[in-house]
Amino acid sequence: MSIQVCENYQPSKEIRNSYPLPTMNWHKLACILKQWQQNYRTRKALLKLNDGQLKDIGLSREQAHKEASKPFWIG
Template sequence: MRGMKALVWLKRWQTCLRQWQHNYRSRRLLASMTDHQLKDIGLTHGEQYRESSKPFWHR
């Protein structure tokens, strides 16, 4: 039983780390987008800044 709890905890931690990694990469990519790219995806500079400046652990 104790091993199962550890496995569940490990899986949750792994999922969390993957989400943080995704957030970090996608926000860095968003921060590097050009005006043309932002226009293509329908974002303003303000929206770009707000999202890309969030810490990776925030959703």
């Protein structure tokens, strides 16, 4: 799974110094949740595109429906 949403994420000082929670795991979880949210939004947006817009991005209506029907947690 590619997580591009959080490449530049820097946890706050409070988060970095929190104890005993490992910062790295919380950061990874936050990035995964953001990626899932992005997947959900972009897949739903595909369904709103008209045929001309889909053609511009190189997708057919059938391909857009197939992509939009994927669960948000699938990359």
